[in-house]
Amino acid sequence: MDKPYVVGIDVGGTNTVVGIVDKRGQILTSGSIKTAKHAVVEDYLDELTELINKLIGEVTTKDQIKGIGAGTPNGNYFSGSIEFAPNLPWKGVIPFAQMLEERVGIPVALTNDANAAAIGEMTYGAARGMKDFIVITLGTGVGSGVVVNGQLVYGHDGFAGELGHVIMRRNNGRMCGCGRTGCLEAYSSATGVARTAREYLELRPEAHTRLRNIPIEEITSKDVFDAAMAGDEMAKEIFRFTGEILGEAFADFVAFSSPEAIILFGGLAKAGDLIMNPIREAMEKNMLAIFRNKVQLLFSELKESDAAVLGASALGWEVK
Amino acid sequence: MDKPYVVGIDVGGTNTVVGIVDKRGQILTSGSIKTAKHAVVEDYLDELTELINKLIGEVTTKDQIKGIGAGTPNGNYFSGSIEFAPNLPWKGVIPFAQMLEERVGIPVALTNDANAAAIGEMTYGAARGMKDFIVITLGTGVGSGVVVNGQLVYGHDGFAGELGHVIMRRNNGRMCGCGRTGCLEAYSSATGVARTAREYLELRPEAHTRLRNIPIEEITSKDVFDAAMAGDEMAKEIFRFTGEILGEAFADFVAFSSPEAIILFGGLAKAGDLIMNPIREAMEKNMLAIFRNKVQLLFSELKESDAAVLGASALGWEVK
Numbered sequence: 073m074d075k076p077y078v079v080g081i082d083v084g085g086t087n088t089v090v091g092i093v094d095k096r097g098q099i100l101t102s103g104s105i106k107t108a109k110h111a112v113v114e115d116y117l118d119e120l121t122e123l124i125n126k127l128i129g130e131v132t133t134k135d136q137i138k139g140i141g142a143g144t145p146n147g148n149y150f151s152g153s154i155e156f157a158p159n160l161p162w163k164g165v166i167p168f169a170q171m172l173e174e175r176v177g178i179p180v181a182l183t184n185d186a187n188a189a190a191i192g193e194m195t196y197g198a199a200r201g202m203k204d205f206i207v208i209t210l211g212t213g214v215g216s217g218v219v220v221n222g223q224l225v226y227g228h229d230g231f232a233g234e235l236g237h238v239i240m241r242r243n244n245g246r247m248c249g250c251g252r253t254g255c256l257e258a259y260s261s262a263t264g265v266a267r268t269a270r271e272y273l274e275l276r277p278e279a280h281t282r283l284r285n286i287p288i289e290e291i292t293s294k295d296v297f298d299a300a301m302a303g304d305e306m307a308k309e310i311f312r313f314t315g316e317i318l319g320e321a322f323a324d325f326v327a328f329s330s331p332e333a334i335i336l337f338g339g340l341a342k343a344g345d346l347i348m349n350p351i352r353e354a355m356e357k358n359m360l361a362i363f364r365n366k367v368q369l370l371f372s373e374l375k376e377s378d379a380a381v382l383g384a385s386a387l388g389w390e391v392k
Numbered sequence: 393m394d395k396p397y398v399v400g401i402d403v404g405g406t407n408t409v410v411g412i413v414d415k416r417g418q419i420l421t422s423g424s425i426k427t428a429k430h431a432v433v434e435d436y437l438d439e440l441t442e443l444i445n446k447l448i449g450e451v452t453t454k455d456q457i458k459g460i461g462a463g464t465p466n467g468n469y470f471s472g473s474i475e476f477a478p479n480l481p482w483k484g485v486i487p488f489a490q491m492l493e494e495r496v497g498i499p500v501a502l503t504n505d506a507n508a509a510a511i512g513e514m515t516y517g518a519a520r521g522m523k524d525f526i527v528i529t530l531g532t533g534v535g536s537g538v539v540v541n542g543q544l545v546y547g548h549d550g551f552a553g554e555l556g557h558v559i560m561r562r563n564n565g566r567m568c569g570c571g572r573t574g575c576l577e578a579y580s581s582a583t584g585v586a587r588t589a590r591e592y593l594e595l596r597p598e599a600h601t602r603l604r605n606i607p608i609e610e611i612t613s614k615d616v617f618d619a620a621m622a623g624d625e626m627a628k629e630i631f632r633f634t635g636e637i638l639g640e641a642f643a644d645f646v647a648f649s650s651p652e653a654i655i656l657f658g659g660l661a662k663a664g665d666l667i668m669n670p671i672r673e674a675m676e677k678n679m680l681a682i683f684r685n686k687v688q689l690l691f692s693e694l695k696e697s698d699a700a701v702l703g704a705s706a707l708g709w710e711v712k
């Protein structure tokens with residue numbers, strides 16, 4: 073008989089969240105531990121194992137678990153390792169899947185957060201039934217998971233789908249966290265929205281905007297969103313600028329894999345039409361004629377608080 | 393027993409070439425007809441069928457043919473149709489595969505020229521044994537065939553892989569044949585090379601170059617190649633410029649599918665190091681750190697005169 077449950081693990085820089093998930097994408101129980109508490113990864117994994125065993129015990133038994141899926145920063149699906157993750161306490165290459173599997177006794181698969189989101193949308197969310205789509209995660213950075221022929225695109229080394237780092241401005245581009253300039257992420261992440269706000273405020277000292285009520289270095293994308301919802305013109309223009317660059321990028325992505333849909337996931341997606349309308353307009357305007365009016369733009373259908381764990385858990389169904 | 397032969401058909405605007413091919417990629421016999429001779433597609437297909445039957449009869453019998461593969465302008469793999477090909481005499485949607493199959497009695501599959509090239513490299517050429525690679529065809533235009541997980545990427549509508557039409561210059565970009573501006577194809581096709589030569593000649597009236605010996609409107613990429621091989625500085629610079637834009641584009645393609653190799657195919661690939669060196673330099677310089685020094689840049693290994701027929705024939709092995 074098919075095993076009816078999987079375990080999803082979302083490894084974040086601050087917290088690690090674990091959930092036991094059924095076939096319909098219901099999280100039956102969940103819990104979390106502090107990721108950064110343990111300087112040594114073995115100690116962290118021991119605490120994580122304890123939590124996993126406790127949660128499984130609350131709803132079922134180990135032999136009913138098909139597999140464990142983990143979404144981690146810099147997670148490599150092929151090697152099962154976390155490789156040089158800048159925001160985790162453990163340096164170098166961590167054979168996470170293997171180490172956890174030895175402790176829990178259930179097979180573990182791992183990928184990066186954006187790929188986990190894509191598998192989650194395909195299994196439980198907006199991409200159910202689709203074979204060709206792209207998930208773009210708009211958070212502190214911009215990530216992506218690309219699905220072609222119903223399979224996640226990992227590339228020859230496991231690192232495919234870094235669409236936050238295509239170059240959108242070849243001259244005078246913004247510095248990106250990756251060390252290059254002009255990347256999509258430098259403009260269209262939550263951080264990018266705040267940077268755009270600071271640029272606008274500095275370059276237009278005469279413009280009236282409620283964003284001036286906030287100390288300029290403390291402005292966040294949430295502040296810009298709140299101002300835009302209150303009708304602030306500059307805030308709305310910041311979302312227009314952000315969406316336009318995303319739409320330009322999406323037009324190029326479509327030329328690559330011709331997806332049925334592009335799905336927005338993550339914090340910035342909460343801006344709704346404020347960001348989706350300019351994306352749609354710029355994407356259609358910049359797209360090759362044969363692709364126009366064919367690509368759906370959708371929001372994630374995974375409940376936000378559960379999305380990361382659900383996405384990771386979906387990988388658990390594929391574990392061999 | 394496995395059938396040992398396939399038929400490859402390369403449908404070009406001027407000629408249609410047919411070859412009978414064995415499993416090692418040997419063309420046993422071949423022939424051609426004029427594509428543009430027949431204003432009515434039925435007449436064209438009748439002549440094509442006659443040629444196919446004659447060629448098969450020269451080396452084998454029909455029951456030894458596994459399938460027929462055709463590479464055509466605007467060929468759609470899913471529908472088996474040629475859709476709105478601007479350089480063919482038959483307008484609208486032509487159900488080419490179905491019409492030919494009815495006449496010859498052997499299953500027919502069809503795709504566009506660049507996808508056929510990619511399947512050809514995977515079956516007989518530089519991509520043997522690879523599961524993730526990209527073929528870029530540098531001819532009158534720029535085309536591409538993308539392979540992920542050992543499968544050609546067709547996208548949800550059959551039109552994926554239009555990498556000649558990603559936007560490389562968002563401001564003041566060159567007009568492209570597709571009606572937009574700044575496309576890769578407008579710079580890095582054979583036509584693009586000739587355009588760059590004309591721009592350089594006009595913008596630098598003082599520069600000495602043997603390209604001035606040719607009437608400016610008649611300059612071709614072949615003239616620029618000949619001049620560069622003879623040591624002409626401006627001609628070499630034109631190839632450097634062409635290669636740099638390709639390399640910038642390749643860096644973005646790698647962020648998408650992380651291929652093991654990118655393979656250059658078509659007329660402009662004959663420029664060899666003249667174009668490959670600046671591509672390599674610009675690609676590595678523009679690439680995200682995790683991808684550096686991992687992606688092979690290769691030239692097609694299909695013999696040039698046979699490449700199009702071989703590529704198309706490779707699709708014949710996949711026909712169901």
